[in-house]
Amino acid sequence: MSKRVTVAARRVLEILNSRQGKELMEAIGHLADELENKVDPERTEMYLFSNIHSIQEKLANVNFNLNSYVRESDPLLGDKLSSLYGEDDTIRVED
Numbered sequence: 001m002s003k004r005v006t007v008a009a010r011r012v013l014e015i016l017n018s019r020q021g022k023e024l025m026e027a028i029g030h031l032a033d034e035l036e037n038k039v040d041p042e043r044t045e046m047y048l049f050s051n052i053h054s055i056q057e058k059l060a061n062v063n064f065n066l067n068s069y070v071r072e073s074d075p076l077l078g079d080k081l082s083s084l085y086g087e088d089d090t091i092r093v094e095d
Helices: 003-016 019-036 043-073 080-084
Strands: none
Touching: 003 019, 003 043, 019 043
C-alpha cells in the first residue's frame, strides 16, 4: 500500500473525527431533521434533503473504508493472520 495514500487517508480520518468534523455532521443531521419534518416542503427542499441523506450515507461508508485501509496498511494494526487463513475482508459499498 502506498505510504502517501495512507498518510492522506489518515489525514481525512483526523478531519472526520475532529471536533469540527463532528460538529459539521451534527449540523447536517439537524438540517436533515428540519427538512424531513417540514409540513409542505418545496421542491428544492426535497432535493436538498435527498442530497443530505446521500452525503450522510456516503461519508459513513468513506469513514468505514478509510479505517479499514489505514488498519490494513499498518502491519502492527492489520490482522494479517486472518488474511492468511482466507477470511474475506469486507468493504462497504453503497448499492
